[in-house]
Amino acid sequence: MIARTRNIAMQALASTKADQVEAIVIASPSALTRFAGNIIHQNVAEHDLRLTLRVAIGKRVACASSNDTSKAGIRRLAGRTREIAESLAETADFPGLPSERPIAQVESFSPETASLTPARRAAIAAEIIEPSRQAGAGASGIVSNRYTVLTVMNTNGVHATMRSSEFRANAVVSKEGGFGYAGGISWSSRRLDIARIGRVALGKCLDSAGSAPLQPGRYAVILEPQAVAELLAYTAYMAFGAQGFIEGRSFMSGRIGERQMHESVSIWDDGLDEEGMPVPFDMEGVPKQRVSIIENGIARGVVYDTLHAAKSGTVSTGHSLGPSYARGPLPTNLFMARGASSIDEMVAGTQRGLLITRFHYTNVADPANAMLTGLTRDGTFLVEDGRVVGPVRNMRFTESMTRAFSRVEALSAKRSLEPTMLGAILVPAVKISAFTFTGATDF
Amino acid sequence: MEDLPLYACEVLGSLKASYGDARLVERRVESIEVKNGAPHAVTSHLSRGIGVRVIYKGSWGFAATSSLTKRAVGKACREAVKIASAGRAARAERLELAPAEPLVAEYTTPFEEDPFEVPLEEKIGILMSADKALAVEPAVKVRRSTYEGFEERRIFASTEGAHIRQRIVQCGGGIMAVAVGNGDSQVRSWPHSFRGNFQSAGFEFVRGMDFTANAGPIASEAAALLTAPPLPEGERTVILEGGQLALQIHESVGHPTELDRVLGFEAGYAGTSFVSPEMLGSYRYGSDHVSITADATEPKGLGTFGYDDEGVPAQRVHLIRDGILEDLMTSRETAGVLSRQANGTMRADGWARMPIVRMTNINLLPGRWSFEDLLADTEDGLYMAVNRAWSIDDKRLNFQFGTEIAYEIKAGRLAKIYKNPSYTGITPSFWASCDAVCGRDDYVMWGTPNCGKGQPGQTARVGHGTAPARFRNVRVGVYQ
Numbered sequence: 013m014i015a016r017t018r019n020i021a022m023q024a025l026a027s028t029k030a031d032q033v034e035a036i037v038i039a040s041p042s043a044l045t046r047f048a049g050n051i052i053h054q055n056v057a058e059h060d061l062r063l064t065l066r067v068a069i070g071k072r073v074a075c076a077s078s079n080d081t082s083k084a085g086i087r088r089l090a091g092r093t094r095e096i097a098e099s100l101a102e103t104a105d106f107p108g109l110p111s112e113r114p115i116a117q118v119e120s121f122s123p124e125t126a127s128l129t130p131a132r133r134a135a136i137a138a139e140i141i142e143p144s145r146q147a148g149a150g151a152s153g154i155v156s157n158r159y160t161v162l163t164v165m166n167t168n169g170v171h172a173t174m175r176s177s178e179f180r181a182n183a184v185v186s187k188e189g190g191f192g193y194a195g196g197i198s199w200s201s202r203r204l205d206i207a208r209i210g211r212v213a214l215g216k217c218l219d220s221a222g223s224a225p226l227q228p229g230r231y232a233v234i235l236e237p238q239a240v241a242e243l244l245a246y247t248a249y250m251a252f253g254a255q256g257f258i259e260g261r262s263f264m265s266g267r268i269g270e271r272q273m274h275e276s277v278s279i280w281d282d283g284l285d286e287e288g289m290p291v292p293f294d295m296e297g298v299p300k301q302r303v304s305i306i307e308n309g310i311a312r313g314v315v316y317d318t319l320h321a322a323k324s325g326t327v328s329t330g331h332s333l334g335p336s337y338a339r340g341p342l343p344t345n346l347f348m349a350r351g352a353s354s355i356d357e358m359v360a361g362t363q364r365g366l367l368i369t370r371f372h373y374t375n376v377a378d379p380a381n382a383m384l385t386g387l388t389r390d391g392t393f394l395v396e397d398g399r400v401v402g403p404v405r406n407m408r409f410t411e412s413m414t415r416a417f418s419r420v421e422a423l424s425a426k427r428s429l430e431p432t433m434l435g436a437i438l439v440p441a442v443k444i445s446a447f448t449f450t451g452a453t454d455f
Numbered sequence: 456m457e458d459l460p461l462y463a464c465e466v467l468g469s470l471k472a473s474y475g476d477a478r479l480v481e482r483r484v485e486s487i488e489v490k491n492g493a494p495h496a497v498t499s500h501l502s503r504g505i506g507v508r509v510i511y512k513g514s515w516g517f518a519a520t521s522s523l524t525k526r527a528v529g530k531a532c533r534e535a536v537k538i539a540s541a542g543r544a545a546r547a548e549r550l551e552l553a554p555a556e557p558l559v560a561e562y563t564t565p566f567e568e569d570p571f572e573v574p575l576e577e578k579i580g581i582l583m584s585a586d587k588a589l590a591v592e593p594a595v596k597v598r599r600s601t602y603e604g605f606e607e608r609r610i611f612a613s614t615e616g617a618h619i620r621q622r623i624v625q626c627g628g629g630i631m632a633v634a635v636g637n638g639d640s641q642v643r644s645w646p647h648s649f650r651g652n653f654q655s656a657g658f659e660f661v662r663g664m665d666f667t668a669n670a671g672p673i674a675s676e677a678a679a680l681l682t683a684p685p686l687p688e689g690e691r692t693v694i695l696e697g698g699q700l701a702l703q704i705h706e707s708v709g710h711p712t713e714l715d716r717v718l719g720f721e722a723g724y725a726g727t728s729f730v731s732p733e734m735l736g737s738y739r740y741g742s743d744h745v746s747i748t749a750d751a752t753e754p755k756g757l758g759t760f761g762y763d764d765e766g767v768p769a770q771r772v773h774l775i776r777d778g779i780l781e782d783l784m785t786s787r788e789t790a791g792v793l794s795r796q797a798n799g800t801m802r803a804d805g806w807a808r809m810p811i812v813r814m815t816n817i818n819l820l821p822g823r824w825s826f827e828d829l830l831a832d833t834e835d836g837l838y839m840a841v842n843r844a845w846s847i848d849d850k851r852l853n854f855q856f857g858t859e860i861a862y863e864i865k866a867g868r869l870a871k872i873y874k875n876p877s878y879t880g881i882t883p884s885f886w887a888s889c890d891a892v893c894g895r896d897d898y899v900m901w902g903t904p905n906c907g908k909g910q911p912g913q914t915a916r917v918g919h920g921t922a923p924a925r926f927r928n929v930r931v932g933v934y935q
Contacts, residue, residue: 044911045542048720052542056517056911057534058807060504076499079521092499099575100494130516130541152723154910184723259597260635338488338496372726375846377857378875380639383934385855387848389726408846408853408879410934450933451879453853455729 013039014173017163020063020081025165028090030067030097032109034166036295036334037063037081044156045133050141052134065093066335068109071102075335107322112169115299118283118290122200125177126159133157136181136201140210144185149217151210153183157201164297172297178289180431183209184390185217189455190403192216193238193369193390197431199289216369216391223403225452226394232365232421233447234358234395240348241430241437242371243384244279247413248343248434250379252281252305253331254320255340263382263414264311272311273417276351279306281315281343283330288345288429289436295334303329303343309418317341344435351423351440358422358443360398366407366447367393367400382413387453408451419445459528460612463507466532468614472539474510474552475532476613478764479503479523480806483571485604489582491597492590497575504806507531511539513550517809552787553797555767557616562761563624565754566657570604570626573658578602581666585630588670594678597633600666601650602626603904604658605916607805609764617766625757625916627653627902630666634677641680641874643673643859647698648841653902653916654755676860679872686861686873688932692836693878694829694925699858701901701919702842704817707882708740708747709917710908711851712774712782713800714789715812724910726849729882730780732793738780741886744822744924747775749784751799751815756918757902758802758815765810767799774817778887786812804913811909816900818920822892826923829891831867837931838862838869838923839876855879855933877933885926893922 017037024035039061046054063086064077074096078089133155144151158178165171181204182195194212196204235243251262259265263272283291283300293299296318304312316324317332320340331341359367366388374386388406395401424441460477467475481503488496504521505528516539518531582600589598605625612618629651631644646652646664654660695703710716711728719727730738751758751769760769765787773781784800785793789812802813830838844857861876862869880888898920906915 042911043538046723046910048718048722052514053720054517054809054811054910055515055538055542056809057519057538058911059518059520059522059531060502060807061521062502074497076501078501080501080503089501096497096499096575100497100579103493103495130538134541150719150722152719154723156911182723186719186722259633261597261633261640336486336496336498336500338490372849373846375844377844377855377877377934385844385846385857385934387846387853389849406848406853408848408855410855410877451853451855453848453850454881455850455852 013161014175017161018173021163021165023086024063024065024090025167027087028065028067028094030069030094032068032167034066034109035063037163040158040160042158043133044154045137046154047137047141048152049150050145052137055130063089064334064336065089067093067097068106069097071104071106072097072100073103073106074100105323107318109166109168110170110296110298110318110328113299115172115292116284118292119286120176120199120290122177125157125179125201128157128201136206139206140181140183143210143214147214149185149187149214151183151185154180156180164295166297170297172293174292179204181206181209183213185213187217188221190217190221191390192220197429197436220391220403223405226404226407228407228449228451230446230448232362232445234355234362234365234367234441234443236369236441237428237439238370238430239368240439240442241432242374243413244346244348244437244439245432245434246374246376246384247382248346250376250382252314253340253342254314254316254324257314258320258323261379264314268311268313270311271309272414273306273309274420275309276420276423277306277309277417278349280304280347281345282347283345285347288347288438291345294330294332296332298328298330298332300330315341315343342434346437348439350425350427353422353424355424355441359395359400362395363397365395367395377410383410384413385410405455406453407449409447410450411448416444416447421445456523457610459505459523460610462525463505463528463532464612464614466529467509470532470536472509472511472536472614474614475508476611476765477505477507478803478806479505479610481608482805483606485571487578487582487602489579489586489600492586494579502805506803506806507535508809509535509539510550511536512543514539514542516542519807550788551791553790555787555797557613558766559618560762561620563622564655566624567659568657570624570658571606585666585670588667589630589632589674591671592674592678594634594636594681595632595674596635599631602628602661603650611766613766619762619766621761623655623760624657625653625655626658626661627651628661630670632674632677634681636681639681641677643677644841645669645673647901648843648859653757653904654900655757655759656755680860680874683872683874686876686932690928691931692833692925692927693929693931694833694836694838694923696840697899697921697923698901699839699842700819700921700924701903702845703856704747704819704919704921705903706845706847707851707854708774709814709817712784713812714783714785717783718789718792725908729850729852734780736781739778740775740780740883741778742889743777744889744892745775745778745886746773746820748772748818748820749774749800749815750818753816753818753920755900756816757904757916758918763799763801764803765801767797770799772798784812802915804915808911808913811913813915814906814917816918816920819892819924821894821898821922824891824893826893826897829893829925830864833864833867833925836864838864839878852882854882878929878931879933880929888927889924890927891925893924897922
């Protein structure tokens with residue numbers, strides 16, 4: 013598949029007449045086994061290969077893509093892309109396509125993971141389901157694998173190819189009004205403890221049955237890693253990319269060097285760290301740089317692609333999401349620094365607060381104030397006098413992330429890799445001294 | 456190539472599948488964004504492939520490929536059967552489909568002007584004109600004008616003998632102004648946020664929107680919001696603008712009435728529903744003013760088509776009639792639970808995804824008020840317009856929405872504006888508080904082209920017909 017993506021990229025460059033040409037070829041066969049109520053109800057596989065072309069005629073720039081990668085299909089795509097570019101006015105701030113830079117090697121491919129069979133996925137699903145079946149509970153979730161080959165080439169000498177694999181498994185278990193979640197992501201299926209997913213999700217479900225209502229208000233919260241990762245992903249979406257930063261829409265705009273969060277909070281993006289889901293280059297073929305975003309609570313920087321770097325007089329950090337994505341560069345390999353605590357110690361040190369498994373349907377409420385809203389889900393527990401006293405019904409939070417992460421009291425030493433809308437994020441559990449809940453559900 | 460779905464059904468038959476279908480789909484999307492006076496992103500995308508769905512020994516299997524050769528399609532058929540075989544390991548009961556007549560039919564979206572035949576230069580010209588009109592307000596630092604054209608050609612065949620060809624044509628766009636100042640940023644969009652409004656229609660729909668005429672007012676409002684007060688917390692009478700009401704319906708009526716969610720198929724991801732099959736026919740979902748249909752036959756909606764993705768004809772069903780829950784959206788697999796026929800709401804995102812129960816056009820039937828009369832009838836309240844944020848719990852009960860702007864209503868007239876407006880509620884009590892719905896003159900078919908559901912993720916294009924409606928005792932100003 014590697015040779016095929018390279019050949020298609022080379023054919024595309026050769027077929028396209030323009031001042032500058034970029035070809036992105038992505039092949040990403042994937043499969044997913046989905047279960048609900050302890051039975052597999054959906055079981056799918058997909059094979060696709062897509063070519064995206066970006067051409068520049070002077071500063072007239074256009075982009076088109078197609079999954080018809082026959083010779084005729086490539087010629088048609090090249091013609092269409094050039095035709096679009098010819099019809100456009102110049103983009104004055106187009107800096108040109110990037111030039112070749114050395115790319116690091118990273119380990120993110122497992123042949124076993126890339127080639128998981130339907131029978132193996134079914135067996136993993138059965139392993140996750142089994143504790144729930146025995147307990148009379150219902151498990152719902154997925155087991156999925158993906159194999160990705162990405163090639164980026166351009167007429168300035170960029171010639172980058174990588175392959176990676178991805179494995180995901182998770183479960184939501186329910187019984188008698190209780191819900192529990194556990195899951196994980198890795199580039200290797202061997203790195204996930206499958207038995208733990210079924211066991212932890214069931215345990216949380218059984219513990220959360222019979223939940224009691226709780227008045228909205230401000231509470232100390234102990235956020236498990238999945239909850240932390242969700243907040244961090246949306247914060248990054250709002251504020252850690254160069255486009256919003258340059259346009260003054262990010263809370264980081266004009267505040268580099270100023271304190272934005274508690275001194276124990278450090279956040280960075282690192283596409284080369286093999287504890288995450290490493291990716292050595294971005295969708296322009298630019299090598300990934302480690303970018304310090306928040307260092308000991310101080311705003312340090314945002315991530316750039318070639319266009320936004322040129323606008324800011326700096327260099328790309330390797331965070332382009334591709335020419336089709338109009339909202340600019342974003343970090344997709346985030347890390348948050350660990351602390352020295354544990355969830356047990358956080359609970360023991362809490363007079364009154366909430367232990368939260370994860371959040372649901374988080375969304376941006378007010379970007380200027382880094383305000384998010386969302387709900388707790390699949391295991392929310394009241395903590396009193398240093399111990400978990402029982403489950404509570406789900407609560408809606410509406411809170412500024414700069415304010416919340418300025419009230420961090422403790423971070424766990426143990427971190428875990430959590431899937432989010434912005435890739436997988438390695439985060440600790442976090443205790444925040446005050447977190448605002450503006451509503452409640454009745455389950 | 457067009458015979459490949461029939462070929463797939465032949466192969467599936469030879470593999471002893473008890474049921475099989477195949478969908479050959481070719482999708483074209485053209486997107487244009489003009490930002491701050493220049494084309495920012497002009498893209499064209501083509502995606503084509505075939506998805507094969509099979510029931511083998513009582514379990515589903517699905518495989519999809521973009522290789523459009525008989526060899527690749529045969530391989531996909533065998534892979535689908537293999538996947539279904541593996542699924543049996545964790546499925547005790549065999550699934551059965553509700554009966555559906557195998558149809559041989561064709562459908563094309565009615566339109567006047569093919570959006571893909573309109574020259575790119577002309578489309579960009581429309582957006583550049585709007586951009587220029589947005590530029591009148593100095594506080595507006597980001598101006599976006601967007602257009603998108605969408606076309607899908609689908610050929611469906613099943614082992615039962617169905618063979619259906621469809622061509623769906625859609626387009627739309629919008630404009631947006633972001634004002635920045637005093638450490639704040641405020642946005643106003645027209646006619647709707649998140650890229651505008653979209654319909655199943657030709658380019659005549661875009662020409663009729665007149666972005667340029669509407670640009671100046673929204674630019675001014677975006678700037679004015681920078682110095683407007685935040686909406687104070689309170690319990691108020693609220694009139695929701697039609698686009699915001701569309702999303703309210705989407706989240707608090709559309710998703711909870713999808714039968715697959717009700718049955719727990721989405722429990723591991725998007726969640727379940729507070730609705731249960733036992734509620735049908737008796738549960739009071741809203742006031743007498745609330746009648747809501749799932750209507751794939753209403754013209755112009757993004758959920759308008761001839762046949763769904765398992766070959767069932769487009770239908771109009773009352774989900775809620777005079778406030779009472781009456782029906783749910785169903786598939787051939789799930790309809791049997793209600794002892795009913797499938798009502799044509801199985802939809803797939805392109806060729807590479809297995810169809811799942813999806814909204815079509817979920818419409819609040821218009822009432823009798825004119826917007827002017829409804830305002831005049833409101834002594835003290837708020838008019839909240841154009842969605843900015845949305846969130847709802849995993850059973851679809853507790854929701855919170857933010858809008859771009861709220862206008863005070865005093866003595867029946869629109870008065871001062873508020874920034875960062877929000878409102879929250881619980882689904883049935885909110886709909887029970889509806890005491891007026893505007894009429895056909897104010898009714899608009901809104902397009903939501905980005906509805907996410909399912910794993911692997913699927914994006915559906917759905918419609919919502921609405922006219923502004925009034926709700927009493929709504930909690931507003933959740934955050935300042």
